[in-house]
Amino acid sequence: MTATMQTPTIMLINLGSPSSLDISDIRKYLKQMLSDDEIIDLPKPLQQFIVRAFVLPFRPKKSRRAYDKIWTSEGSPLLINTQKIARELKNQTGWNVEVAMRYQEPSIRETIQKISKDSCKEITVIPLYPHNAMATVGSTKKEVERIAMEVNEQLQINFLKPFFDHSDYIDCLVKSISPYITDKLDMLLFSYHGLPERQIRKSDPGGDYCMTESDCCMGNSPITKKCYRANTQSTARLTADKLGLEKDKWAVSYQSRVSTIGPKWLSPYTSDELKRYPDFGIKNVVVVCPSFVCDCLETLFEIDIEGRDIFTESGGASFTFVPCLNDNTDFINFLESEVSSLLT
The missing domain is CATH 3.40.50.1400 (Rossmann fold)
Structure with a gap:
């Protein structure tokens, strides 16, 4: 050749x-x-x-x-x-x-x-x-x-x-999630790996955009293309839209926080959300982890074992974990x- x-x-x-x-x-x-x-x-x-x-x-x-x-x-x-x-x-x-x-x-x-x-x-x-x-x-x-x-x-x-926002990738996520969406769904939770807030700010060269407003990730600035938080919000929004979900049927959270690395991490935290959901009548949840292409410790243990336990022990009725895309x-x-x- x-x-x-x-x-x-x-x-x-x-x-x-x-x-x-x-x-x-x-x-x-x-x-x-x-x-x-x-x-x-x-x-x-x-x-x-x-x-x-x-x-x-x-x-x-x-x-x-x-x-x-x-x-x-x-x-x-x-x-x-x-x-x-x-x-x-x-x-x-x-x-x-x-x-x-x-x-x-x-x-x-x-x-x-x-x-x-x-x-x-x-x-x-x-x-x-x-x-x-x-x-x-x-x-x-x-x-x-x-x-x-x-x-x-x-x-x-x-x-x-x-x-993160490629239409074909979003379609992959939609197809993987769709079988788990039923009329009993209370919440589809997009759980992403967390990062210290300081690392998010570093994606903004000028330092005057990222993390300055609660809705900064919704903007169309070139900075949002490089911002992890904005990327995760975009993936969730595009996926939820293609699934036809109402705004109150999906949410974004962040997991895997290591407080010794830094005190302020992206929030809300997945564990906190799963713990509080049953008190607000959210008893049937589906959790997907789009920041992980392959199932690993963070998905198989932290979500499907620990997260499931937190939710059910707090009064949740149905916890469904969506496997990663894998192969x-x-x-x-x-x-x-x-x-x-x-x-x-």
Whole structure:
């Protein structure tokens, strides 16, 4: 095959997870992730003080108990589901599709090294994060570019942009949610991964738009395209509209808050909403987590186990968890279409 006819090479990147349930592996994962300056965006000495004094001595054991409830015989659900996406995309297209994790294994470095040994000159990177955020899209892009310069500076890299408002992606969400929507629905809750408010403000170069008004995310400013909070609101609104839901039948909340990283996080918090809903007559809820493409600890444990318990113990009658898109055929078709447009 000539250079001009070279089979496209795709690299799917997800956040990552521990390589096993051993406390040492969980600690290694947490240390690497929380030492990323895009995750804990504080001066390095303060960041490391927080990580070493308040996180690593306690969180690995807590995380171990959570992972133990969702770990499979094959390993980490996040890694397994990402590999399934890669396998389906490769089978459907014939492309070379590799998987890398931002933290831990398989690493971005070893994946780029493997690709470079195959004399690949160009890769398309798919960060599996629908919404813009410095802690996900930003961190991944910086790390890929940094490692590529060290391993193979001639390698051309194309990145798939966040697709939070793409009509085909919204259609994927609508099709995945629709089977769970009945006339008994009281609330469809869009639960997104939370972020410290300071990181939202950093997406606004001028500092005079984001988080200044309660409805700033509803504006049509170019800033909202880069703002995580605005992205999440947009995904929810577009999805709810296509589902034909009234405004009082859907809401947005944020989960996975880590108070040691910062006191002020995006709100309302998912756990608080689920706890208070029954008191307001909201007894039948459906929860979907669009910031996660693959089911993982945050969806399988934090929502489908912890969230369910919070809601039912507070008096809720029906709690329905909508699985992530994972290797859903519609989502694979969407990825194929988006990558194809970058290859032309």
